[in-house]
Amino acid sequence: MAQVAVIGLGRFGFHAASLFHEAGHEVLAIDIDPGRVQRIRDHSTQAVVLDAREVEPLGALSIPDFDAVILSLGTRVDASALVTLHLKDLGVRRLIVKATSADHARLLEKIGASEIVFPERDAAERLVRRLSDVNLIDFIPLGEDHSLRQVTAPRRFLGKSLVELRLRNRFGLQVVGIRHGEKATVRVNPGPETVLQEGDVLFVLGRDGDLDRLKEE
Amino acid sequence: MAQVAVIGLGRFGFHAASLFHEAGHEVLAIDIDPGRVQRIRDHSTQAVVLDAREVEPLGALSIPDFDAVILSLGTRVDASALVTLHLKDLGVRRLIVKATSADHARLLEKIGASEIVFPERDAAERLVRRLSDVNLIDFIPLGEDHSLRQVTAPRRFLGKSLVELRLRNRFGLQVVGIRHGEKATVRVNPGPETVLQEGDVLFVLGRDGDLDRLKEE
Numbered sequence: 001m002a003q004v005a006v007i008g009l010g011r012f013g014f015h016a017a018s019l020f021h022e023a024g025h026e027v028l029a030i031d032i033d034p035g036r037v038q039r040i041r042d043h044s045t046q047a048v049v050l051d052a053r054e055v056e057p058l059g060a061l062s063i064p065d066f067d068a069v070i071l072s073l074g075t076r077v078d079a080s081a082l083v084t085l086h087l088k089d090l091g092v093r094r095l096i097v098k099a100t101s102a103d104h105a106r107l108l109e110k111i112g113a114s115e116i117v118f119p120e121r122d123a124a125e126r127l128v129r130r131l132s133d134v135n136l137i138d139f140i141p142l143g144e145d146h147s148l149r150q151v152t153a154p155r156r157f158l159g160k161s162l163v164e165l166r167l168r169n170r171f172g173l174q175v176v177g178i179r180h181g182e183k184a185t186v187r188v189n190p191g192p193e194t195v196l197q198e199g200d201v202l203f204v205l206g207r208d209g210d211l212d213r214l215k216e217e
Numbered sequence: 218m219a220q221v222a223v224i225g226l227g228r229f230g231f232h233a234a235s236l237f238h239e240a241g242h243e244v245l246a247i248d249i250d251p252g253r254v255q256r257i258r259d260h261s262t263q264a265v266v267l268d269a270r271e272v273e274p275l276g277a278l279s280i281p282d283f284d285a286v287i288l289s290l291g292t293r294v295d296a297s298a299l300v301t302l303h304l305k306d307l308g309v310r311r312l313i314v315k316a317t318s319a320d321h322a323r324l325l326e327k328i329g330a331s332e333i334v335f336p337e338r339d340a341a342e343r344l345v346r347r348l349s350d351v352n353l354i355d356f357i358p359l360g361e362d363h364s365l366r367q368v369t370a371p372r373r374f375l376g377k378s379l380v381e382l383r384l385r386n387r388f389g390l391q392v393v394g395i396r397h398g399e400k401a402t403v404r405v406n407p408g409p410e411t412v413l414q415e416g417d418v419l420f421v422l423g424r425d426g427d428l429d430r431l432k433e434e
């Protein structure tokens with residue numbers, strides 16, 4: 001069970017706090033706005049009204065001991081930059097900061113943010129990937145850079161068996177299921193001798209970069 | 218190459234438009250604000266200033282012929298609801314709408330949005346999943362009687378490598394991930410030479426009946 005602090009309860013911060021809470025983690029939720037703190041009270045372990053730019057109150061909450069601190073103070077670059085600086089000074093180990101532009105992200109990284117989240121850009125990227133991959137029917141993200149994707153068998157693989165294609169050795173990919181056409185049920189863990197036919201849909205697990213190499217050339 | 222229209226050039230819309238453009242698709246970018254339309258001009262095929270609530274101008278742009286229309290008009294529920302309605306009337310096939318709350322999302326779905334994007338909530342969900350890793354892979358449904366389970370490596374497997382254990386041939390099971398103890402991150406698609414140690418947690422995919430055979434005897 002992790003101990004997480006969320007500073008800034010806009011839409012991203014609010015959802016992060018309540019989802020962590022729902023997942024059984026210990027959540028300290030912080031915001032300068034009493035209304036937002038009140039709304040998170042039933043969805044967090046502890047909810048505090050304070051101005052995150054003040055160093056002492058943050059220090060008093062033993063924030064450095066937390067497994068992760070999430071900072072999402074909105075578009076005010078000065079506030080997020082300042083608080084990031086203070087949190088690094090306090091010794092926060094894992095600091096995840098929400099950025100609102102590419103420059104904002106770069107600035108925060110320089111100051112010491114461990115991870116940047118840019119929800120609007122990330123969502124746009126995933127949408128473009130979803131819509132523009134000719135073969136991509138659906139994908140489930142796993143962790144930072146892996147996914148489980150449904151991919152129509154590329155033309156250059158047809159007529160070959162899974163063991164022949166050596167996807168694991170060549171691409172680091174595993175075929176965990178095959179559906180032979182739209183109407184069929186998924187065959188999980190297809191045997192290595194399975195020969196790919198036109199219209200087969202593969203459920204492939206691997207790194208996003210490696211999965212991209214499956215696209216039609 | 219897809220033909221995509223993006224209506225509303227806030228951060229999500231702007232990134233969606235420019236990323237589609239970068240990916241080689243034809244992009245029509247629309248916004249009521251001339252400044253935003255100007256900024257997208259070099260990152261789109263065509264950029265138009267108009268109020269999306271007006272039905273005729275939208276119809277005149279042959280928007281129904283597009284492969285997808287992305288609508289991200291911000292927090293004004295009335296505007297997005299109205300434009301969603303008009304776009305469905307016009308016969309838009311694939312309408313992706315950005316929502317700013319759960320209620321907003323449900324409303325848009327009722328009116329006919331094909332897909333809802335909720336960047337802040339989606340990003341918060343992914344973050345929680347990433348940080349509480351243990352639960353991450355737990356909920357992938359594949360077929361009627363298959364599951365993906367986390368199983369502590371049985372004693373009789375310790376000291377053996379995955380290829381030695383031949384789980385696929387013997388049990389019809391695939392090990393799609395390993396976590397070496399509570400604190401570690403999940404290693405996806407571990408190599409066949411991986412030797413199982415005490416405390417390893419295996420993410421195993423297969424038929425429920427076969428997974429049961431993995432339990433300690």
Ligand SMILES: Nc1ncnc2c1ncn2[C@@H]1O[C@H](COP(=O)(O)OP(=O)(O)OP(=O)(O)O)[C@@H](O)[C@H]1O
Nearest residue numbers: 008009010011012031032033051052053072073074
């Ligand atoms: N100095 C501060 N100390 C604590 N909280 C602050 C401070 N400044 C701003 N906040 C809070 O941070 C939150 C920022 O959310 P806001 O809605 O402004 O933007 P956002 O992060 O872009 O939103 P969203 O996550 O909805 O996209 C607000 O709840 C605000 O009250």
Ligand SMILES: Nc1ncnc2c1ncn2[C@@H]1O[C@H](COP(=O)(O)OP(=O)(O)OP(=O)(O)O)[C@@H](O)[C@H]1O
Nearest residue numbers: 225226227228229248249250268269270289290291
């Ligand atoms: N009736 C309308 N017709 C066309 N464009 C509109 C209309 N109403 C609002 N817009 C545009 O939609 C965009 C909405 O973006 P805004 O920044 O307000 O919110 P948002 O979608 O929540 O932003 P973000 O994607 O940055 O989170 C603005 O560029 C605005 O000019």
